[in-house]
Each structure stands twice: as C-alpha cells, then as structure tokens.
Amino acid sequence: MFPQEEFLTRYLALQSVSLHADNQIQETAEFLRQHFEQIGAQNVQILTTKVTNPAVYAEIPAQVPSTVTVLFYNHYDVQPAEPLDLWESDPFTLTQKDGVLYGRGINDDKGELAARLAAIQDLRDAGQLPVNVKFLIEGAEEQGSPNLPVLLDQYRDLLAADFCIWESGGKDESGKMKVSLGVKGGVAFQLDVRNADHDLHSSLAAITVNPAWRLVQALATLKDANDEITIPGFLEEITPLTATQKQIVADSEFDYDAYAQNVGLTHAATVADPAAALVAKPSLTINGLSSGYEGPGTGKMVLPHAASAKLDLRIVPGQTVAHTVALVRAALDANGYQDIVLSKVLGEPPFRSDPDHPLVQTALATAKQAYPEGVAVALNSAGSGPMPYFYAINHAPIISVGVANANSAAHGPNENVVLADYMQFITYLKLLLPALAAK
C-alpha cells in the first residue's frame, strides 16, 4: 500500500468527466466533502455559483501555533478517457504496474491531491502540521474554469492565504523538477471581413474587393516576414525583468529538437532562445482561417463574400487583455482596415509570482533539497490559466508543482504517474510546509 492508495482508488473510480453530460460530478464533490469530514477537516463546504459545477472547500488547522496559511488549488474533474481502446488498463481503475500508477486523473489532478493529502497526513500523524491548510478543489477546470472568477470573488474572505500551491507540474524530459511561478495571459478574438450579400463569380475579381484578400493583407500588417509582431506599442508595455527573473530565464532550458521530433515539425525554430521565448515572448497566433469554398477539388472560381480569422495573443506582465486588444484594433485602423470587425474577445491576464518573495525563495530552496536531480524554475508557464484571479484576491505568491513526468499523458490514454515521483513529491511537501512556517 502506498500513501492514500485507498482514497485514490475510490477517487479515481468516480467518473467526474466534466465535459460529458452523463458524469459523476455531483457524486465526486460529495465524496470529497465526506472524505474531508472523515479526516477531521474543518469548515468543509460545497461552494456553488450560478455557473457550472460546485467546488469543495476544507480547512485543516495547524497543530502548532502558526500565522501562515497555505491554500492548495486542485480540481476534481477529469478529461474524457476516450479513445478507450488505446488504454492498456481500465481508465477508472487505479492500476499499478512496474512502479507506475495508471488511470484517468492519476496525474491531472487526482493523484496530485492524494500526494498533498498524504504529506499533510504524515505531518499531522506526527502532531506537527506547521501551517494552516486550505483546499479549494473545483469541478470545471477541464471546461476552462468558467466559474472560478465568480467563485473567488464570492468566497474571497474564505480563501485568504499567504501562499498558494497550484495544480500541475512535475519532472521535465531531463528529469528535473519543474516549478512554475506564473502564467502567460491569453486573449482570444476574431476578425471578420465582408463584402457583398453572397459569394460572387470570380470573373468579377478585377473590380471587386475580396474579403479573403483583405483579411490576408490586414493580418500581414500585424507581423513582419520574420514572424515578429509589428503592432505599434505592443512590445513597449512589457514590464522589464528583474535581475532575479533574468537569471531564471538565463538558466532555463528547452530542448527544441526533441520537441520538434516529438510533434513532427518540419520548420526550424523561429527564435534563437526557445526557452526564453516560451516564458517571456508574447505571441500572436492564427487559430483558424475560414473563407469561401473549402471543399475538395479546385476553388470553384468563387469570390468569397466573407472571411474570418480566429486569433489568440499570449501576453506577459505589463500587458493587459483589454489594452493589447485595443492595440490590435488601433493597428488595423491605422493601416486602413477600419471595416474589419474585431469581436468575441475573451481573455485571462498574465501573472508571475515575484521570485524574490521570501516564501517563493523558500519553496525553491526546499525543492532543490528534495530534488537533487535538479530544479527547473520557470518565470511562468507558456500557457494561460486562472492563477491571476487567485493572486487578485489575496496577493499571495503562487507556485505550480506536481507529480507529472515527461510522459504522463495528462489528457491522453494511459495517463500515468511514477510511484517514486509521487513519493518524492510527498517528501518535498513535508519539507516545504515547515519551511514556509519558519518564514
């Protein structure tokens, strides 16, 4: 039996697939509520908002006098297990084989919660839980956490904390422990160009503005031939890195060749330092293009009456969702594309915990103790997420650490966690919590 094996067996068996209509979301929330009651947690609650699935909240008070509160963020919902035929074991049965644990959610994010509970249980069993612990375990992360901003605002007082331990993270390809201190912001929007009531015959092209061409030419003004963003003012708003942050970026590594081979890239990297670009360079991505005739064969000599592009921006601290979109709008206008409609704006801001914050330094120093194979610190992940909303309510620094390995297949078949990594993560938390308490 490994720590929390019984809990994890029951937790994994619950099909809390938030993207499926026929799921066990309610049962899983109730299971967690009962479990926290059982282990003697306090103030256990199911938190609801008007949007989507409930979250589970629980407190475990320090066993020694402590002024430090640590908030753990996890989620109990999981991705669908399909395609089922690619699994080598039942996805909803915890399976152990050759030192590896398998099951849907074993990494993302049920196994992570189990390891956290194991560390806390060990400390409590020794009568030494050194910090006040809070858990917020939401049920719609795999839906994009649509409830989280509302929920955080609604339960702002309940969620007060000095330090926040985020979900996800683990070991990278080289076996180093990744600790991420933030997220890039993400901004989605759409551009639409129209002319005429319906598609026309392309024999009229010599005298008619083609929305597809206009979209292409407008987009081309937003980047240069080297793929660099040319939106006026866009790059000027970026907050310069501190000395510590610069050092973290300089120390970071990314094996572009391994990545390229893994996903089948045929084009060379666009930047000299991919590791730095991933954390610190904003990007403007065309997610989709759509116009005119897209079926088989030739283009049917059609002159489209509409064209649209879906795009996203990844932004970094200093940039905001609203202002970067305004700069895109201004760039289009300045280039004569006032007619292009910009709509469907959705975004999450960027966020980085201050690496000079004493609790962050403690977390990194402790990680180096627990992970002699090395620690890879990231200023922020390349992706986006609701981390900034947590920071907004209590200004506590946030780090992402977890039990993954480079082949954990978080959303894929045969999702897995190496048992030794699970145990090492428990050890790390048992060093981390007392260290945080000592600050």
Place this chain on the structure above:
Amino acid sequence: MFPQEEFLTRYLALQSVSLHADNQIQETAEFLRQHFEQIGAQNVQILTTKVTNPAVYAEIPAQVPSTVTVLFYNHYDVQPAEPLDLWESDPFTLTQKDGVLYGRGINDDKGELAARLAAIQDLRDAGQLPVNVKFLIEGAEEQGSPNLPVLLDQYRDLLAADFCIWESGGKDESGKMKVSLGVKGGVAFQLDVRNADHDLHSSLAAITVNPAWRLVQALATLKDANDEITIPGFLEEITPLTATQKQIVADSEFDYDAYAQNVGLTHAATVADPAAALVAKPSLTINGLSSGYEGPGTGKMVLPHAASAKLDLRIVPGQTVAHTVALVRAALDANGYQDIVLSKVLGEPPFRSDPDHPLVQTALATAKQAYPEGVAVALNSAGSGPMPYFYAINHAPIISVGVANANSAAHGPNENVVLADYMQFITYLKLLLPALAAK
C-alpha cells in the same frame, strides 16, 4: 405560334439536367438527332468520347454555292431547376406570359438553339441559305465541358469552319446588344503549408512556425496593399492591345454602382475603369481559406498544423496557364516559401477573336443594323470557357451572341427570354449569314 415554338416546347420538356444522376440526357441527344434528321440535315451524328455525355452534330449545306462554313456551338444540357417553389410556372413547360417566355433552358441554352434554327429555316424556306452550317450541341456544358477538348481533338476534321457563333449573350442592363469576342483564361490552383503532425497548443506559438501565418505572409507577397498583383513577370507577358482593341475597351461601359447595389457591395471599386478591368486586367482571387479551428466561439487556443488556400487567376492573351502558374511558383520560391506546395492546377487559356478580322467586322456591322438600340462590344467576357479549344482546331473567329436580357436568370428560377428579343435575334442572324457569305 412563334417560330420553332413546337420544337422548343418538346425540347424544353426534356429534363436534360446534366448535374442530376436521374436525367434525360440520352433522350435529349436522341431527340435532337431525330429532329435534325427530320428537317433534312446531313451527316447527323451522336459524337461520343470516353468522358461524360454525348454531343450532337449536324450539317445543313448552303442552298447557293458557298465557300463559307459557319459552326454553331450550343449545349442541350441545363442547370437543375431547384428551388422549384420559387418558379411561377412549371420549369419544364414552355410558358408564355405578357410577351415573355419562361422555362429552364429558355435562355441557357435551348431557346438560343431554337432561334438559330428558326433563322436558318426562314432562309431555307426562301431557298437562300447562303452558308454551310454546322451544329455542335454538347451535353455537359453545365458540368464545365470536361469532354470538349477531347471531343474537339477527336472530331477536328468534322468541325472545320470559317466562323463560329458561340452560345450566350444578349442585351445588357441598358438594352444594348452584347457581342463578346473572347474569354479570359482561368487557372485554378491550391497552396498548402504544413508543420507538425497535428494541431498544437498555442502556448507553443512563440517558438513554432504557424502554417496559417506562413500562408498569410506568403499570399501577402503576391499582391500589394492596393490589391495589385506583384508576381514578378506576371504583367509583362500581356499582349498589348491593337488600336481597334483599345477603341473597343474605351467604348465599353460598366455600371459599377448598379452592380454594387445589386449584390450588396460595401467596399468601393478597386479600379478607376471597371469596364476596362473586367475585360483586360488579370486577377488573382482567393476562392477559399482553410486552417485550424473554424467552429463557433473562440479559436480554442489552437496552433494549426496545416493551412490551405484555393486560388484562381483570370488571365488575358499573352499569358498562358502553365507559365502564369510557374510565375506564382517562382514568386513563392524567391520569397523563401519553397516549402509551400502548389497543386491541383486546372486551367483554360484566354482567347480573343481579332476585331479587325473581316468576318468579325461583318458580324459587328450587321449587329448595329439589327440592334438600333446599340451594340456593346466586349474584347472578351470576364469569365472563362472552352472557346480557345475551338479556335485551336480551325482558327476561325468566334463571337458570342444570344437571346438573353439583363434579368434572364440563366441559372435561377423563372429563367426567361423576352419574345421580342428572340425575334430580333432571328432577324440578326438572317442578316448576318448572308453578310458572312458575301465576304
């Protein structure tokens, strides 16, 4: 009874919809064969190739000694009549109302053949048919005439002629008779860009070549911001217009505002002289764009692994299908886009009859007699078609003239021809054929 009313009634009733699997193509070809036999035509044949529907061929020899042979090109297939509920009469029943004839194909192209037969019958009844007449009536024009190049090559000797009267044409919005002397060429092709085996997460955008961006940037090098084609060498190959051709272009008119209002354009014309651009300016049209996520909502933060554009070129004499495509390829290569795949090339060459050719001059002069309301001559239509293949086999000049009016709705519901236009067209042909014989 109007001329050929009985023939036209039976011809229109045959549902020769070449785009429908359940059609009366074979019956219609057989009906025409029998009709030509009945009226005493010679060498009547059903011509077949390995591709698609048969064509009907017939000869009617001159009744006076003549060295001039006129070839009429028509087609017996029609567009589908759907949507049927928008028709005010049965589409396959010749219907006459307030001086207008209605029915599927009454304009395109069964009514046109009937008027031509009526003119020839009148001349024959008077014992004065002054030229040798040949008919080629194909059965797959609405499929894009896939059989025609092969058929023309196979029956090259049979189709020898001195002058060719093409299908389509009629009166424009101002009531002038349009006479078109050619076609623009049309070239279709596709561009494809790829990277990676599957779509990636857009958090990787800062370090990964995005095929959608690459396609946009490559396309943007083919035109400038004023929508002018910038492909090196492309415009240099155009054959300069002769003095006569320049005068025809200068005399041509196009009511851009009426066109814009009719199809709902919201962008101003891109050229100062739309009438000239329509006949003499090449165009490069994006027919379709496709990449990444094109569904509802935001772009799902996807980094597409593939992007494609379907395009067409409309080209003018001096330019060829193969060489214009080669210039596109060369422009992409010169701009560093060797990786972009150019494929699915299909094309028809451009063609213009020489307006100084004596038989063309005769045709235009006769048109001015028959149409006192005015004649609008076009160097070529803005569209493309198989006309050049006819020219290639016998080097006879070709003109397009017909029975349409500006609201004939050739491919739409309530397709119609004004009976007075039908009669006027018969009169025109009865002037034209003797005039051609006199040259």
